[in-house]
Amino acid sequence: MNRNHVFDSNGPDVRLRGTAQQLFEKYLQLGRDATGSGDRVLAAGYFQHAEHYFRILNAMNQAQQQQQQHQPQQRRHNGPLQAEGEGGEPGGEQPEMNGQANGHATVIEIEQPEMPEAPQDREPS
Secondary structure, rough: OOOOOEEEEEEOOOOEOOOOHHHHHHHHHHHHHHHEEEEEHHHHHHHHHHHHHHHHHHHHHHHHHHHHHHHHHHHHOOOOOOEEOOHHOOOOOOEEEEEEEEEEEEEOOOOOOOOOOOOOOOOOO
């Protein structure tokens, strides 16, 4: 699964569609709005959905980190990679295609926001 995978989500009272990051942010905002309007039960449902997509994002990040750790180990084990240029000569430059230079995609790390705690029911003092 990649970061651009689109999910169909059935929330407590709304259906949403988007990436895990988009759904996380949307449910977080819906939870904050419900908290502000005083509906703690609905807010808790939204925060639970936000937490679900937050966990999916963390799993994707861990899988990506493991994949990146294995790539340098493979290069050291197999030796340096050489690209074939024009005429079959090693070391030639490859043109940029589809946002990839020399066959390697650009990876952008996005720092994930902290997951706020769901409102707790307080007992009267």
